[in-house]
Amino acid sequence: MDYEKLTTVMRGLALEAGEKIMEIYNSDDFDVKVKSDDSPVTAADEAADALISAGLRAAFPDVLLVTEEQAASHAERADTFLIVDPLDGTKEFINRRGDFTVNIALVENGVPTRGIVYAPAKARMFFTKADGRSVEEAGPFGSVVGHCMPIQVADSDNQALMVVASKSHRDQATDDYIGKYAVKDMKSAGSSLKFCLVATGEADLYPRLGRTMEWDTAAGHAVLSGAGGCVVRFDDLTPLLYGKDSYANPFFIATAPSVVLKEG
Numbered sequence: 001m002d003y004e005k006l007t008t009v010m011r012g013l014a015l016e017a018g019e020k021i022m023e024i025y026n027s028d029d030f031d032v033k034v035k036s037d038d039s040p041v042t043a044a045d046e047a048a049d050a051l052i053s054a055g056l057r058a059a060f061p062d063v064l065l066v067t068e069e070q071a072a073s074h075a076e077r078a079d080t081f082l083i084v085d086p087l088d089g090t091k092e093f094i095n096r097r098g099d100f101t102v103n104i105a106l107v108e109n110g111v112p113t114r115g116i117v118y119a120p121a122k123a124r125m126f127f128t129k130a131d132g133r134s135v136e137e138a139g140p141f142g143s144v145v146g147h148c149m150p151i152q153v154a155d156s157d158n159q160a161l162m163v164v165a166s167k168s169h170r171d172q173a174t175d176d177y178i179g180k181y182a183v184k185d186m187k188s189a190g191s192s193l194k195f196c197l198v199a200t201g202e203a204d205l206y207p208r209l210g211r212t213m214e215w216d217t218a219a220g221h222a223v224l225s226g227a228g229g230c231v232v233r234f235d236d237l238t239p240l241l242y243g244k245d246s247y248a249n250p251f252f253i254a255t256a257p258s259v260v261l262k263e264g
Contacts, residue, residue, distance in 0.1 A: 001080070003114060003130035005059065006106060010116045011127060013055040014102045015141055017048035017086055018120030021102070025093060025121065032094055044093060045069055048086035048102060056082050056104070063106075066247065068215045074247055080108050081243070085215040089191030098122055099190030105218035110241035115222030117192050126151070126196045126223045134199055134226030153229040153256035154201035160184035161259065164194045164203035166210070173209045180262040181205065195220025198254050199227035206254040209234065209264075214247040221254070229256050234264050 024030050024044040032042055049069040056065055064081035066073045082104065087093060089100035098121035105115035116127035123139040135148035154162075163178050164187045178186070187203055195217070197203040221231045221240065231240045234251035253261060 001060075001063075001106065001108070003132075006114055007116075007127065007130050009055065009059045010104045010114070011125075011145070012143075013052045014104060014116050014118040014125070014127075016055075017051050017102045018118050020044070020047045020051060021087060021093070021100075022120050025096070042087070042090060042093065045087040045090060049084070052084050052086050052102075052104060056084070066215065068213065077243060079243070080106070082106055083112075083215050083218045083242070083247075085192075085213075085219070088216055089193075092190040097190060099193055101191045101193060101219075103192050103215065103219035105222050107214075107218060107242045110243055111239075112218040112222035112225065112242060115219035117196055117219050117223055119191075119193055122193075124193075124196070126199065128222055128226040132226050134223045136196075136200065151200045151223075151227045153199060153224070153227050154204055154258070156204040156256045156258040157184075158182065158258075158260050161204045162187065162202070164189055164197045164206045166190070166194065166208070171210065174207060177207050177209060177262070177264060192216065192220035195224045195229075195231075195254050198229055198256060199224045201256070204256050204259050207234070207251075208253070209251045212249045212252075214242050214244065214249060217249060217252070218242060224254055229254065231255075232261070237261055237263075 021044045064078040067084040085103040088103050092099040102118040105112045114128045118125045125137045128134050134151050138147045159182045194206045231254045240252045
């Protein structure tokens with residue numbers, strides 16, 4: 001894989017998709033449909049998916065593309081694949097809360113090695129450079145890459161942890177698990193931004209005790225890994241791997257490595 005080309009293509013497509021998403025977000029109204037799994041989908045999801053898919057297939061025709069909005073791709077398997085969630089946080093989008101993201105990632109041998117997470121309504125962009133290290137680019141974003149700041153997970157104080165949890169999927173089991181830690185404060189965030197808050201050191205720990213799919217997590221996982229963090233399975237604390245049956249994830253914990261993890 002040409003990582004320089006991949007970084008350029010992913011960033012350009014994320015920006016284009018973000019622009020299309022914001023056109024719809026800022027319109028007076030937009031339709032919301034319900035998919036077979038009862039999850040919502042909007043014209044923004046579909047438009048962003050079409051744009052990103054066309055761009056990735058043109059640039060990397062020999063690499064498998066798996067995307068949330070194209071069910072046929074969910075039956076495909078390869079050791080190396082691109083995986084896309086064109087609009088993660090559709091509920092945040094529908095409720096006009098801003099915590100939604102464009103997510104594009106490369107998975108190699110079960111590991112997300114490169115990725116981009118772009119939150120157009122918040123003007124925050126995180127991505128892995130060609131060397132695999134993660135940065136946050138300062139806006140405004142144009143065709144030329146602007147000032148990029150290297151990001152790094154926190155050196156966590158286990159007696160005063162900052163925890164980030166989901167806005168839309170918080171439950172008692174999550175609260176019970178968080179209660180095992182000495183927590184200084186908590187943040188609430190939507191979509192894959194939670195991975196990025198751990199990656200920048202704005203949070204130490206993100207436990208997810210709920211259903212997710214690989215396209216929800218791969219880009220954020222790549223960004224966190226490139227900032228020195230890790231994502232492990234909740235059940236046995238082994239690394240979370242990709243390319244699983246149906247691309248479904250088990251419960252997981254995204255964390256800075258200095259956090260002493262508790263068993264569930």
